[in-house]
Amino acid sequence: MAVCTVYTTQSLNSTFTSSTTKSHLGFHQKHHHHHQLVLFSSNGKKWWSSKRDDQSSVANRYVITCSAGGQQTVVIGLAADSGCGKSTFMRRLTSVFGGAAEPPKGGNPDSNTLISDTTTVICLDDYHSLDRTGRKEKGVTALDPRANDFDLMYEQVKALKNGVAVDKPIYNHVTGLLDPPELIKPPKILVIEGLHPMYDSRVRDLLDFSIYLDISNEVKFAWKIQRDMAERGHSLESIKASIEARKPDFDAYIDPQKQYAxxxxxxxxxxxxxxxxxxxxxxxxxxxxxxxxxxxxxxxxxxxxxxxxxxxxxxxxxxxxxxxxxxxxxxxxxxxxxxxxxxxxxxxxxxxxxxxxxxxxxxxxxxxxxxxxxxxxxxxxxxxxxxxxxxxxxxLKIRDLFEQISASKAKAPVEAAKA
Ligand SMILES: Nc1ncnc2c1ncn2[C@@H]1O[C@H](COP(=O)(O)OP(=O)(O)OP(=O)(O)O)[C@@H](O)[C@H]1O
Ligand SMILES: O=C(CO)[C@H](O)[C@H](O)COP(=O)(O)O
Known part of the structure; x- marks a missing residue:
């Protein structure tokens, strides 16, 4: 596996590990005046450079193509409403691969990411473009696509799938704010879990396998009561009101994703x-x-x-x-x-x-x-x-899918590294 370091023409910005043939890096930087990005391999040789993509809606986005050879990340999408058992499912899934899944070491204690030897689970809440106050001001729920940045989600999932690390934002559920990003390196298996893994067709096309947890209203209500009343001290009325408030957007934007699963x-x-x-x-x-x-x-x-x-x-x-x-x-x-x-x-x-x-x-x-x-x-x-x-x-089926995809990639001819 080749190790590349990304520099701008001005300063060091981030390091990533590339393991792909044809990697695309969506690079997002707020304070950057030079419009060229140069990618160096670990031995210091220039690898590839790219001009800023001025057509992109995201400021200072660069798309880089490099050749490094190696395996791709398998991407799994898991969609469900909040409180429908995604975390429990993830614990069962990572256990099949062995080893415990933990938040990134030494990082933000409120990170939503879980990393184990084989899998990295990222929560799509991290792509909320509006924080809690922003959503309140605009009168939209987190389920509304307007509260989420699908361009960035697509760029970053694509980059990870192609073996390129990304600086992923963090939505902090404790404060309701967007925290500084965390570095996510490409794992063997990337699970994107949350409200909208199959909503945007570009993201959907990146998925090697997709799952939808479809909890009927009656059952969802029973589980919410059990968790939010018993464990979080919410009242029955407030739980009912929160389910009712989410329902129109759930029906419009979340539920239809099951047709793609x-x-x-x-x-x-x-x-x-x-x-x-x-x-x-x-x-x-x-x-x-x-x-x-x-x-x-x-x-x-x-x-x-x-x-x-x-x-x-x-x-x-x-x-x-x-x-x-x-x-x-x-x-x-x-x-x-x-x-x-x-x-x-x-x-x-x-x-x-x-x-x-x-x-x-x-x-x-x-x-x-x-x-x-x-x-x-x-x-x-x-x-x-x-x-x-x-x-x-x-x-178990996902483990099998991963093994089959890996075996089919191993058989494919490996493109020579460019450096
Ligand atoms: N299979 C199940 N049977 C009974 N109750 C369940 C089941 N799965 C989940 N629950 C209930 O739902 C709650 C939420 O489960 P979990 O944390 O896995 O969901 P989640 O979708 O990850 O939630 P959130 O998105 O809000 O973090 C659990 O605490 C439990 O009360
Ligand atoms: O539907 C959700 C997915 O988990 C959350 O409600 C959404 O992410 C907003 O989070 P919070 O309620 O903590 O502001």
């Missing part, structure tokens, strides 16, 4: 208890798009058939209201999908191996890996139902 985890109230309004028992559907490169949907018993399965009995302990699985082909937003559904909850996680052994295409490295992951994180929310089960399965 390669996998959707849909969380609904159970059908096993008539007129249930407690929201404790869940019916969860894993909707998997057919024909996605490097992604083979999971199936139950027989691929492409329609199956209904009640596994409760001798090998799986079920208390009221039991567990019901379904599987089959469907059409979702005009696309062919396979849907695996689980209604109900597990009593004993160790018995999950019985269910796991009836599923195929799980992309496990060994027999029982899903069950092992579930047991490892038994204390995470959703571990006794389809939310945790399907999140774990999607985590």
């Amino acid at each position: 390669d996998a959707v985890i849909e969380v609904l109230p159970t059908k096993l208890i008539p007129d249930d309004n407690e929201g404790k028992v869940l019916r969860v559907r894993l909707i998997m798009k057919e024909g996605v490169e490097f992604f083979d949907p999971v199936y139950l018993f027989d691929e492409g058939s329609t199956i209904s399965w009640i596994p409760c009995g001798r090998k799986l302990t079920c208390s009221y209201p039991g567990i019901k699985f379904s599987y089959g082909p469907e059409i979702y937003y005009g696309n062919e999908v396979s849907v695996l559904e689980m209604d109900g909850q597990f009593d004993r996680l160790d018995e999950l191996i019985y269910v796991e052994s009836h599923l195929s295409n799980l992309s496990t490295n060994f027999y029982g890996e899903v069950t092992q992951q579930m047991l490892k994180h038994a204390d995470f929310p959703g571990s006794n139902n389809g939310t945790g089960f399907f999140q774990t399965i999607v985590g």
Whole structure:
């Protein structure tokens, strides 16, 4: 991997590691008078230079192309409304790769970024262009595209995908302000999580795989109450008001992204208890798009058939209201999908191996890996139902996708380094 250092003609600005053929660096600097940027390799040789892109809406933006050879970052998008389980999902995903995910060492304590050996998770809230006061003054919510900088999001995700580090802004959820940027180096896997990973078509096209967590209104409300009332001391009225205030923009800008997702985890109230309004028992559907490169949907018993399965009995302990699985082909937003559904909850996680052994295409490295992951994180929310089960399965599919993409890149001829 080649190491490049970026200088302007005047002063040193940032260092980045490049591991790509054809990297593009979107460079953003506020106080800069010279209009040329020169990129040097680690041995001091001039690598490439670029004039300022005066057509760009962002001041002093430079686009640099350099050749260095090597592997690309795999980019995963995870979309969901706030409080819908993205952080929990991320913890399950990074655990599949081993090693803990932590905020950047020695950086801003309010950073939203999580880094582990293989993955870096960035939160798209960091691309809010309006801070809390700005949004209030303009009367827009954070879900409104006008409160977000999609140009910068696109430039930076593209740069990272091409192996170039970026100075990413930080939205501080404690103060509601935009903090000074943090350096993000290109990881093996970049996860962009937040409200709008699939909203802008340019960003969407950079994604190697996309996931939408679709939590039905009833369930979202139950979770919000549990967290914001119990853990954050909010009143029931204020929680209701905040959900209502967000709903029009959620419906307009967030929800439509699910049509683009390669996998959707849909969380609904159970059908096993008539007129249930407690929201404790869940019916969860894993909707998997057919024909996605490097992604083979999971199936139950027989691929492409329609199956209904009640596994409760001798090998799986079920208390009221039991567990019901379904599987089959469907059409979702005009696309062919396979849907695996689980209604109900597990009593004993160790018995999950019985269910796991009836599923195929799980992309496990060994027999029982899903069950092992579930047991490892038994204390995470959703571990006794389809939310945790399907999140774990999607985590394994992402690992498989990453391995397949890496293997296909390794086979491709490597372009010679330019320096
Ligand atoms: N699968 C689940 N089952 C039950 N409750 C859940 C589940 N996932 C999340 N929750 C509830 O929702 C809360 C928020 O979860 P999490 O922090 O993972 O969401 P988030 O989308 O990252 O939230 P935010 O964007 O606000 O940080 C949890 O504290 C928990 O109360
Ligand atoms: O929808 C959200 C995504 O997390 C937040 O509400 C948004 O980022 C604004 O944050 P805050 O409420 O802390 O100002």
